[in-house]
Amino acid sequence: MKRERAAIYCRLSEEDKGKGSAENDSNSIQNQRALLTEYAHSQGWEIYEIYIDDDYSGADRSRPAFKRMLHAAEEKRFDIILCKTQSRFSRELEVVERYINRLLPQWGIRFLSLVDNADSANEDNLLLRQINGIMDEHYLAELSKNIRSVLTHRRKNGFHIGSFALYGYKKNPDRRGHLLIDEEAAAVVREVFTLFSQGYGKTAIARMLNERGIPNPTEYKRLQGIRYRQPKGKGSTLWKYFAISNMLTNEIYIGNMVQGKYGSISYKTKQNKPRPKEEWIRTERTHEPIIEQELWERVQKMLAERAKPFPSGTIGLFARKARCAECGYTLRSSKTKGKYYLQCPNHHISKESCRGAFISVERLERMVLQELHTISDAYLNWEELERQLDFCSHLKEQRASLQKSIHAHEKKIEEAHKAVRELYPDKVRGVLSEAEYLDLSKHFSAELQQQERLIADAERKIIDLDARIAAGDNRRAIIEKYINPTHLTREMVEILIDSISVGRRIAGTREVPITIYWRF
Template sequence: MSKAAIYCRLSEEDRNKASAEDDSVSIQNQKSMLLQYAMQQGWEVFHIYSDDDYTGSDRNRPEFRRLLADAQAHKFDIILCKTQSRFTRELELVEKYIHGLFPLWGIRFVSIVDNADTDNKGNKKSRQINGLVNEWYLEDMSDNIRSVLTNRREQGFHIGAFVLYGYQKDPAQKGHLIIDPEAAAVVCRVFTLFSQGYGKTAIARILNEDGIPNPTEYKRRKGLRYQSPPGKTGTLWKYPAISHMLTNEIYIGNMVQGRYGSVSYKSKQNKPRPKDQWIRVEHTHEAIIGQELWERVQALIQEKSKPFTGGSIGLFAKKVRCANCGYTMRSTKNRGRHYLQCSNRRVSKDACTGAFISVEKLERIVVQELNRLSAQYLDQDELERNLNFSGSLQAQKRKTLDQRSKYQTQQEEFQTGLRELYLDKVRGILSEADFLSLSQDFSKEKELLEEKIAETNRRLEELDVRIAAGDNRRELVQRYANLEHLTREMVEALIDYILVWKRRPGESDPPVEIHWNF
């Protein structure tokens, strides 16, 4: 008997349909339709994979990724969907999986409403047309949404799930901001301290010593489900938060939006936009900072802003991290020499032990290591004996797959735990309050696991790209062999990031760990 894997997806657009009886409105109706079809065909149902509230262009749907991993492992013979668009709306993925990898893996794809079936060679063009139509739908929907959001921004309405620290959403008018008195008092204090001559790191230290939570922690304490960007965790104020606050025009009543834009409708990745493309509307809400104080602060910032070296970007700018806390090390200058230091140690006594190294010393360490690598990789005999580039990447991939599998197993356990909690509540074993408390803990852990799974998926994609590209280390190292000094171009090409530890007593150089791009 053939084994079939059922895949269902419910997106936000489905929730807005008028008829509750529409068979695409609920996951349950999709499951019922597909189960009945599988029974009629005499197929054994291996598993039901179900993604709730995900778009057809989201490649990181957790159950979608799990389905693909199980398909590659050939745990079933058939993938069964309601329509091809439930599996994906991207033509690229239609070609990659439905017409490419699935046949190689021995997997048949069937969608019952639009009659897609990879066992039917005659309807391949129909599947491609379906994929093209779905692709157009995605693009048109993205353009329409972007147009509506741009129009709202141009009218001065706030667009976004969370507002800037110091403000809150006006419950009486959508898109309008009102002052949050508690946070606004902190904003005023920051601007006042800076105008009195305090530095940004010093201000962060003052706020931390007074026990004032940073904007991320403040949002959480207010009950907002705010997710900080990757690598930006903790409750302490730091230099960047103060720096961004002091230059944000929203604090003087001007709405400035559109600083970042998506790379394409297929990706959630955003990139900075040029300043002339920002959408700026004046006097849209009440100001927290008066014009006189604002202008005094901007003048001070202009006076203090000095380029790192002769107007050019620093040699290791944004490439060096403190190994203790992960904070990006900042450049300083003393008696004509340039240094990199972890300023996190200055924002609080217990924040970090701090790492410190001169740019000259770090350049020497990197050049020495690069020349050592060049000597190794340009020795063909040594290269053949020791270099197993593809094998090491494959090992990394296997390790990452195992890690993702563990996360997915834990995720299933949490889902089972949630169901059991609900049954205990129904049976009267758990009170409503206990159920809510426990289920919230389960949900938080489940969300954390989803983030970890998404991160491993991104890592797997990177590894696949590197494996496909082949071993280019020899070419890169050969290009930069026998160096005496580095340029910024070389640093960008060769180095992913560098970790620096605090110098140990009795040693001249701090421990350094270089993560290369090759």
């Protein structure tokens, strides 16, 4: 008789480590592994693999080992998932229902947790698993509420909350939540404010700093040995318009702490959204200022004078929608001789920056209207359309392609994990030198992070596609509402357009290539 194969899953999160009790010690990865391994052997099961996620929350659906295990379960590589408790698998009721109570049984995989007796092979056990899920969900909600309460209290008392100090400051090693001036970076901050007060523009200041080889805030952190993860798509080491713009309006440089500008959408996700300005937490004189009050006020006055509004119907028509095809940055509005233009902010900051996109708002509106009219004409013959077009087929094809790419990235992660495991024995045997070992470890670590980022991005796209597929194809209703318009409004742009990619004018012509990504 073939032995059953068990996948052992262990998880430990930061909140578990911080409990500081005897129970906490029993939750350690080592003890979880020992307990589960001994139980598997006592049942005569073959251990397929031990999956471990250390320092990951039970609400995190992107846990790398967790995802690898579920992928292996879907491919039926083992028969049982064994955990210490159901909460080690997940603290989200939605995940419990989706996997433990639905998908795992469909795949022929049994879920078993020792301490709380959750067992998907026992039909009478369903209510217990659901109660466990509700309790774990409540725990997450309460934990999130308590954490927010503590952070809000500390922010109101002027403590700096964040993993990294803003450029120009450093964290005080002797006083938690307090900032000290970093003189090297502070000198650059003072220069930026001074140059702007003397009439230099933000792009010109960025170009001057780049020409002198001064590292931008992200690169400066890296050079200081700070493990700062740059947001996706913002990996350049150059100063940009937005970095200068944000610096000139940040009150931290006059000694005030302004925090809470962003808040999480839910305790179930790490995604944040901007908060209204009236909800920001502002505390004055919490640390030593870099910029004197007189210079600050002069700069704010100049910023207000330069912020001249565009006429109604022009300003913001393509705001946050038009992007440079070459570098991906959002195009910025400008005015020349009474006409309004969109241009890439990277265009003049450095000789090595992208060549930049440039187009008039009027011309872009004409091009969008022209393509919208073409689409409208194509959709007017509804009977022909319904005979020939499978509304959701292209969305399903995109989803399948993304799912395939996720499996490919997961395979690369497995290969990288295997390579990492083989490095240390080679080092011990003298096959690799210490320097070679460290260099290869760094390489594989970077590869793992890159693949995990690609998987997360693909999964976000799949969620969006699933929502669109579930809602059905609504193109007919949208086109009927906006057939052959004579001009665009901001409402129409928001409803119809996801984004517009604008390229550089083709040499020798007046043609500017654009690609419109419609929402339908």
